[in-house]
Structures are given as C-alpha cells and as structure tokens.
Amino acid sequence: MATTAPAAHRCSYEDYEATADWLRSQTEQRPKVAIICGSGLGGLAALLDNRVVIPYKDIPNFPQTTVEGHQGQLVFGTLEGQQCVCMQGRFHTYEGYDVYQVTYPVRVFSLLGVRTLVVTNAAGGLNSSFSVGDIMLIKDHINMPGLVGNNPLCGPNDDRFGVRFPCMSDAYDRDLLALAQQTAEGQGIGAFVHQGVYCMVGGPTFESIAEGRALRTMGADAVGMSTALEVVVARHCGLRVLGFSLITNMVVTDYDSTLKANHAEVLDTTLMRTQDLQGLVRGILAQMPVDPEDL
Numbered sequence: 001m002a003t004t005a006p007a008a009h010r011c012s013y014e015d016y017e018a019t020a021d022w023l024r025s026q027t028e029q030r031p032k033v034a035i036i037c038g039s040g041l042g043g044l045a046a047l048l049d050n051r052v053v054i055p056y057k058d059i060p061n062f063p064q065t066t067v068e069g070h071q072g073q074l075v076f077g078t079l080e081g082q083q084c085v086c087m088q089g090r091f092h093t094y095e096g097y098d099v100y101q102v103t104y105p106v107r108v109f110s111l112l113g114v115r116t117l118v119v120t121n122a123a124g125g126l127n128s129s130f131s132v133g134d135i136m137l138i139k140d141h142i143n144m145p146g147l148v149g150n151n152p153l154c155g156p157n158d159d160r161f162g163v164r165f166p167c168m169s170d171a172y173d174r175d176l177l178a179l180a181q182q183t184a185e186g187q188g189i190g191a192f193v194h195q196g197v198y199c200m201v202g203g204p205t206f207e208s209i210a211e212g213r214a215l216r217t218m219g220a221d222a223v224g225m226s227t228a229l230e231v232v233v234a235r236h237c238g239l240r241v242l243g244f245s246l247i248t249n250m251v252v253t254d255y256d257s258t259l260k261a262n263h264a265e266v267l268d269t270t271l272m273r274t275q276d277l278q279g280l281v282r283g284i285l286a287q288m289p290v291d292p293e294d295l
C-alpha cells in the first residue's frame with residue numbers, strides 16, 4: 001500500500017512572532033535566560049520567584065508533551081536576579097513531532113529577547129568512569145539525526161534568525177562551562193560533575209549492546225533522545241548555550257550484563273539529584289554575567 005510522508009511543520013517567521021506576541025500579552029516578564037527541563041527535571045522551575053505559569057495547551061502553535069516526567073507548561077520568573085523562562089517539559093521526535101516542532105520554542109524564546117539557553121536532560125552513561133547520579137556538563141554533541149539529514153535548519157534559510165551555514169564547533173559556551181565547573185567545585189560536588197560529549201539519537205528504544213559500544217567508540221560520553229536539535233537552533237539564532245546531562249543509568253555494553261534500561265529508573269535517578277542540580281543552576285545564575293547587549 002502506498003504511504004505518504006507527513007507534511008513537515010516548517011513554520012514562518014510570522015508564526016514564531018505570533019507565539020512570542022501572545023506570550024508578551026500574557027506576562028510583563030521579559031526573560032533573558034531560558035531553561036529547558038529534561039525528563040524528571042521539571043523541579044528546576046521551582047527555583048523561580050514571582051512565577052507566571054502558562055500551559056502549553058493555551059499557547060498558539062505550541063506542541064503538547066506526551067512523555068511521563070514532562071509537565072507541559074512554561075514557567076516565567078526570576079532566579080538570582082535573572083529573568084528566566086523554564087520549559088517544564090520538552091518535545092522529542094519519537095513522540096511523532098518533526099524537528100521543526102521539537103525546536104519551535106527556541107526561536108520563540110529568541111524573539112522574546114532570551115540571550116542564554118540552559119538545556120538539561122536525562123542521559124545514559126557511556127563513559128566507564130561515570131556513575132549513575134553523576135552530572136555531565138556538555139562540552140560538545142554528536143547530532144545523529146542532523147548528521148543523516150534530519151536537521152531543523154533544513155529548508156529555506158531565514159536570515160532574520162541566522163546564517164545558512166552556522167558553525168557548531170563553539171556550540172557550548174566555554175565561559176559558561178568554566179563557570180559551571182567552578183561553581184560545582186565551590187559547592188563541593190565537583191567529584192561527581194564531569195565534562196563530556198552528548199550524543200543525540202532518535203529513540204524511543206534504548207540502545208542495543210552493539211549500539212552502545214558503537215556510540216562509545218565514536219567518542220560519546222552520554223546518550224539521550226533530545227537536546228542537540230534545540231542547541232542547533234539556539235546557536236543559529238545566536239543564543240549562548242550551557243548544557244547539563246544527568247546520568248540516570250549506565251548504557252549496557254556487556255553481553256554478560258542482566259541490566260535493562262527503563263524510563264522508571266531514569267525518573268528515579270532524577271529525584272535523587274534534584275537538589276544538587278537545583279543548587280548548581282542557582283549558583284551559576286547568581287554569577288552568570290549579563291550579556292553585554294542587555295546593558
């Protein structure tokens with residue numbers, strides 16, 4: 001039977017603007033920092049003062065979350081003097097969304113005036129020196145969907161957002177990375193905070209043993225099903241990016257192992273580290289220099 005590929009949800013500049021205008025009409029807050037909360041990490045939004053909560057179902061053009069551990073609302077508020085917006089729940093391609101839908105909020109944030117994107121995720125550890133519960137500061141990524149042509153920048157380029165061929169060798173801001181490492185050490189949690197390479201795969205399957213081994217050989221320290229697409233779009237429109245992976249499980253790479261990755265374990269581990277992660281994000285935002293363009 002012949003099948004037709006679903007139409008891509010590629011959006012116009014005016015669609016993004018309509019969403020940004022609508023959000024501006026709902027709150028007087030004008031965030032400079034956006035935080036995307038990964039699986040089970042929505043608790044980060046509790047850090048914000050003067051919260052204004054807007055469910056995704058009310059926001060024009062916004063997709064809806066379908067995954068346990070992703071609440072589905074934007075939370076505006078202030079953290080350590082920085083105006084922020086938190087995405088409590090992100091979108092993944094395995095939910096059936098295309099790369100344009102998954103990254104839709106990032107361009108909206110940019111139009112709202114956001115200058116810095118903090119991405120967080122739950123990820124499987126590939127680096128054998130990592131343990132469950134460790135935090136990996138993302139220093140680089142392998143964008144597997146993008147490498148095979150499923151990149152949110154495919155299609156006509158809109159120069160109002162950014163250039164046709166953006167550079168990704170500087171995707172993760174080195175100054176913010178150093179600040180995050182220093183803050184972790186200052187808070188006495190440096191022993192379980194590492195730097196590493198995040199690999200995005202499509203999911204929703206967890207890795208086979210051969211896949212886990214292959215990803216490790218490619219140079220990935222952790223693997224998940226999100227983040228890289230959001231970062232590509234953020235860098236295209238000039239946002240600074242800081243990324244964290246919480247290592248919620250170790251990827252099975254041994255045929256003698258009886259361990260099996262599962263989402264319940266992922267969510268349990270996020271609970272165990274919520275407080276450390278919140279403390280770290282608070283500490284970083286307290287010291288994060290305001291973008292000179294905002295002065």
Ligand SMILES: O=P(O)(O)O[C@H]1O[C@H](CO)[C@@H](O)[C@H]1O
Pocket residue numbers: 037038039040067090092120121122123203224225226227262263266
């Ligand atoms: O990347 P986040 O959204 O944190 O979620 C991670 O956790 C889920 C698997 O347990 C997958 O969606 C994976 O990508």
Ligand SMILES: Nc1nc2[nH]cnc2c(=O)[nH]1
Pocket residue numbers: 122123124125201203205206207223224225248249250251261266
């Ligand atoms: N692909 C993938 N995503 C995850 N998210 C949390 N843990 C994992 C994992 O082991 N593999």
